[in-house]
Amino acid sequence: MTAEEPRAGGPEPLTFEPKATLALFGHEPVPARLTVFERARGWRVRRAVVFAVTGMALAPFVALFPPHAPWALGALSTGFFLAWRSMNSRFAVARLDGVCPRCQAPLQLSSGSRLRVPHPLSCHSCHHELVLNVDPADLPEA
Numbered sequence: 394m395t396a397e398e399p400r401a402g403g404p405e406p407l408t409f410e411p412k413a414t415l416a417l418f419g420h421e422p423v424p425a426r427l428t429v430f431e432r433a434r435g436w437r438v439r440r441a442v443v444f445a446v447t448g449m450a451l452a453p454f455v456a457l458f459p460p461h462a463p464w465a466l467g468a469l470s471t472g473f474f475l476a477w478r479s480m481n482s483r484f485a486v487a488r489l490d491g492v493c494p495r496c497q498a499p500l501q502l503s504s505g506s507r508l509r510v511p512h513p514l515s516c517h518s519c520h521h522e523l524v525l526n527v528d529p530a531d532l533p534e535a
């Protein structure tokens with residue numbers, strides 16, 4: 394069990410089913426059935442703080458090794474990037490039922506994947522890069 398999954402025996406997270414389509418350039422977009430859940434603000438803040446503090450704590454130690462400054466800047470920027478990403482990961486995919494617009498192969502996203510709008514994904518059958526478009530109006534306001 395990872396921190397991304399809802400706890401067993403805990404309250405079920407609220408899920409939403411926004412309108413979604415799978416698009417591939419040169420092909421007609423196909424509707425997809427997408428279920429997302431909202432991550433709690435406290436969970437996102439805790440995770441962001443852990444990433445930022447870890448980056449700041451690692452920076453002085455990695456700076457001991459030549460060429461010094463790039464390692465420290467790398468640790469800091471990685472920590473702050475992961476913190477920023479955690480804060481902006483409000484919705485996660487619970488389930489995706491859809492088919493590739495080109496080859497009709499069923500597409501899947503792993504549960505707990507961070508939902509980006511639009512969300513890139515690839516078809517494992519024809520190896521084309523698709524886009525999962527989600528109507529932001531169908532997602533609840535902050």
Ligand SMILES: [Zn+2]
Nearest residue numbers: 493496516519
């Ligand atoms: Zn395909």
